[in-house]
Amino acid sequence: MAAARTLRIGLIPGDGIGREVIPAGRRILESLPASLNLKFSFVDLEAGYETFQKTGTALPDKTVDILKNECDGALFGAVSSPSTKVAGYSSPIVALRKKLDLYANVRPVKTTAGNSNGKPIDLVIVRENTEDLYVKEERTIDTPNGKVAEAIKRISEHASFRISKIAGEIALSRQNIRDAAGTSTRNQPMVTITHKSNVLSQTDGLFRETARRALAAEKFSSVFVEEQIVDSMVYKLFRQPEFYDVIVAPNLYGDILSDGAAALVGSLGLVPSANVGDGFAIGEPCHGSAPDIEGKGISNPIATIRSVALMLEFLGEMNAAAKIYAAVDGNLDAAQFLTPDMGGKATTQQVLEDVLKRL
């Protein structure tokens, strides 16, 4: 038997319920069947608002260095945003995405047989993760008529091309998985390009044209490519979510669309994400730090558990990922152990144990 592959995983719980769900993610990795021949080692890393209050920086250099030099992947929990402006504070996850060039934010949103409400949804939002308004280049000037602030929205051909390419690849790989399962009613993968080029003809126009060009490559010839203006995309997402497969979008639209899509499956507590770069991936639940339920032991670990699987997929461990997804689907369909956001009464721990049992 081949030597086990050992993956070193950084654990960055951050703030709030991040601290409750990341340990659940770790437990999943530790409990994967031996037959997968995977080993994990872990390193605890700091980031977040509390780290900022303690050390003056929300993202210590040490965290970035260890991720870069020692780790194969990581799990990120959540960060609290201060409720008023705090000088010097800036979101560590946004910084991390840029520093590690994790250029794709992949957010699958899917119903299971048990929670589809009749409309099976199985889509993924592929969000550009390094530019757009997230470059955070802002300035404020004083005028006789009051303050005026400006921010730069930056869209590059380079970033638009690679995000569209990964969207195309994800579309192909999803179709492969569907074909293998033999259950899909979709006979062609689809990518929907989202933009607002009717107003932003240069920036979003560049995104749109570049996405069209990237997806016109020979290897994507089986992919149906269409587009939606972002406002109309939100409308259609709600009117006919079952229609969509892969949605590719600039950073901010992707942020908004993924929260919208999460609403469709009942809870943000179900939706995972992966921040993906070349050879590195950080799994991150889409929910935030949720101060309202912090410390009650009832935060939903599913988004994190699915983020673990998603991270593994991008590290090439498709079998391990499939096992985790199946265990989660089992938990959701049985609907015996669900946290309150899903209308259940179970604790984080009970949901975790139920998923572990199904692993």
Added chain:
Amino acid sequence: MAAARTLRIGLIPGDGIGREVIPAGRRILESLPASLNLKFSFVDLEAGYETFQKTGTALPDKTVDILKNECDGALFGAVSSPSTKVAGYSSPIVALRKKLDLYANVRPVKTTAGNSNGKPIDLVIVRENTEDLYVKEERTIDTPNGKVAEAIKRISEHASFRISKIAGEIALSRQNIRDAAGTSTRNQPMVTITHKSNVLSQTDGLFRETARRALAAEKFSSVFVEEQIVDSMVYKLFRQPEFYDVIVAPNLYGDILSDGAAALVGSLGLVPSANVGDGFAIGEPCHGSAPDIEGKGISNPIATIRSVALMLEFLGEMNAAAKIYAAVDGNLDAAQFLTPDMGGKATTQQVLEDVLKRL
């Protein structure tokens, strides 16, 4: 009896189904009961993509001049966007909003007794209408690594203040109407400020702070003020739309949120808007030019009819507006004449006649 007030209304059908719904709006105005003591005169005006193709400009100076110098209000239909970039073309409605300083885009979204699905929704999105990314200041540079395009997002204290103030005023006036009707379960008006200041601390930070300050005025002391980050706002809008009353947002978020809210009430064909400045208002259905149904005679006139009412409200004609709203609610609740977007089989004309009968 006092002399009738005469209002001169510009009619700008634009492209596509704009040409089918604006005549319906005109018929409504012409058919208002004499007891309201209102007279209307009309002037047909050009704008849109077809105008651009014919004349080289999508918004002729003549249209702007007549609106400015002769009209009290206007109705705008829709414009088609060219499906690829066309040099020199730029959206006439965006230009019109800026040229006439129509700084508020007011978009009420509401269910009627008959189409509430159990969740009565009655909210209004108050969208800033002159700045944000809609300033359309863009540039593109060539780099060794491909093209890079940038757009300016501009947020001013001045525009943020006046939009927040009008949001507060709308909240008060809605509460007055609810109190008079004696049917509301909401005992306090509410304004929700939408922003993304956790990422855009200067621009959206300025919007947020200025909105807080505007709404802290003594006259708004009865208004409950809260805020939501835009991604979370989309999520909550879908999870608990009945919770919201007035949502105030910068231009782009308002654009996206209003399409999202429209999805909640079943069809964009129901949702009106008014572009409002000091002493001037342009009613505009939220749907676009809908090339897929153009020419079939089945476009939903309700969004336009409600836009007529909304325009009248901002011209101070509350009674006329109330009559129109009631006639529309009557049509929707009876559900006898509904266009296909609402699951019915009626034509534009049949819906119009049914509303006229109820006027």
